[in-house]
Amino acid sequence: MLIKNEQGDYVIKKRSQAFEALAVTPLAAPDINGDMAFTGIEGASELATGGFLTYSIYTATLAALDTVEARRKGLITAQEQRQYILSKTWEATKGAVPQVLILAAVLTICPWLLGAATVCAFVGSAFMATKLVRAAIEAMSDEQVTTIKQKAADVGVSVPGLSDDEPLPSLS
Numbered sequence: 001m002l003i004k005n006e007q008g009d010y011v012i013k014k015r016s017q018a019f020e021a022l023a024v025t026p027l028a029a030p031d032i033n034g035d036m037a038f039t040g041i042e043g044a045s046e047l048a049t050g051g052f053l054t055y056s057i058y059t060a061t062l063a064a065l066d067t068v069e070a071r072r073k074g075l076i077t078a079q080e081q082r083q084y085i086l087s088k089t090w091e092a093t094k095g096a097v098p099q100v101l102i103l104a105a106v107l108t109i110c111p112w113l114l115g116a117a118t119v120c121a122f123v124g125s126a127f128m129a130t131k132l133v134r135a136a137i138e139a140m141s142d143e144q145v146t147t148i149k150q151k152a153a154d155v156g157v158s159v160p161g162l163s164d165d166e167p168l169p170s171l172s
Contacts, residue, residue, distance in 0.1 A: 020131070021058045022099050023124025025051035026107065026117045044108040051100030052093055058128060059092040060085055065132070068139040 029050030032042070063085040070076045076084070107113055140148075152159045 019099075020124040020127040021055045022051065022096065022103060023117075023120045024054045024128065025100065025103055025121070026114060027121040027125065028054045039108060039111060044104045047104035047107055048100055051096065051103065055096045055100070056089055056093045058132075060089045061132060062135055063088040065135040065139045072141065 025047055027050075029047045030053075032046055032049075064081075067076065067081045067084055071078065071081050103117075107117055137145075148159065
């Protein structure tokens with residue numbers, strides 16, 4: 001999201017992604033060898049792959065949504081936007097290596113924890129979806145927000161954070 005600092009400069013405030021992306025690892029793990037199990041070294045590598053993909057895609061999407069307003073106002077170029085997205089994605093994925101590898105090892109060694117991990121994954125994915133929707137709403141232009149408010153009023157639907165005057169509560 002675009003904010004103005006004390007010096008009057010516009011800066012992009014990075015959203016923090018934490019354990020919600022890590023929690024989704026069991027749901028995002030691709031079954032590469034088709035054995036429907038996460039055991040052995042192949043299972044650990046599948047879980048790690050799912051974790052890294054989740055972190056990368058989630059971070060890239062949040063970074064892209066955070067830079068939309070700056071790009072729209074002409075404060076950054078398309079190349080600067082891409083560079084920001086790439087650097088934030090690399091930074092988050094690189095920082096997630098220990099957590100993802102530890103989770104993959106624990107779930108491979110203790111497969112009976114997959115049930116609890118799956119429940120955590122559904123909670124984490126709901127939190128991720130909420131955060132992404134809020135980021136998307138904040139990235140919308142005033143015209144888009146006005147159109148959504150008008151269409152929602154036409155069908156009698158209340159969109160929290162858009163239909164009322166109260167802003168969305170912060171998750172970060």
